Amino acid sequence: MSTLSARHIPLPRLIPWLLAVPALLLIGYLVLMDNGAVSQTGGYLHELMHDGRHLLGVPCH
């Protein structure tokens, strides 16, 4: 099995975009896990996302 085909995207062109990953993970964290400590919204964000957290299957409270 060959490991690299002509369709691959060279790493130098890919790596700068990885800077988006922390921002995306922060969105995921705020939606799924924040309890007021990071967002500084008290419990508001937690309560607003409450049903989504339960139904997406993450521990909510």
Add this chain to the structure above:
Amino acid sequence: MVRTLLVRGLLLGLLAGLVAGVFAFAVGEPRVDDAIALENATAAAHEHGHGAAAHEHEHGEEEVSRGTQKAGLFLATGLYGLAVGGVFALVFAGLRGRVGPRSDGGLALAAAGTGFAAVILVPFLKYPANPPAVGDPETINSRTVLYLAMIGVGLLSAAIAVTTARSVPGGPWARWPAAVLAFIVPVTVASLLLPAVDEVPDGFPATLLWQFRIISLGTQLVFWASFGTLFGWFCERAERPARAPVPA
């Protein structure tokens, strides 16, 4: 190229998240309401005579109404989809031409299927979703850490499985069982080693718990299936030669 993939992942992730939100709203919300009704009934029995609102502490003194929480469901699944879609697109960009199926459509479906198994199914099997009224707020931090640990186990096991499949000689009849085994063994070992969480209150209806958990898994399945299909389809469509006649 990467920019196109990232934008595609973000937008289609948002869309698939909203689709999953529709499923969760239609199928899941009635069960969430059932669980909250039970929670309030239990709390009211305990707090009898100690002020009507005393039992609301777990839901932030009701600072957000149930109606707003149901609207918030779509915000939550939409933003979840956006974030997952973005990360997926970057992983896809890294895998393309290096690992997995040669066609973009095939790779999108394979990566979404693997992602669902590693990031959703593995943690779910060890630490399944819980409706309101189930779970001790005191242990939320340790349960969150354990849940994240199982996501790590799932991703690591998927990486082991892919590496194994690529290094096993022979056709698909050798590679597939080897990959499945290389996935299941570490997941099983980790599940046995990590502590169990058992916080279902006495008397909580087993049927409601089962229904809620299946609907929760279903919500994630709707998201990953629709996202993988949409992402693959848009990639294939973009690859099609522009020379093809387009009906006006």
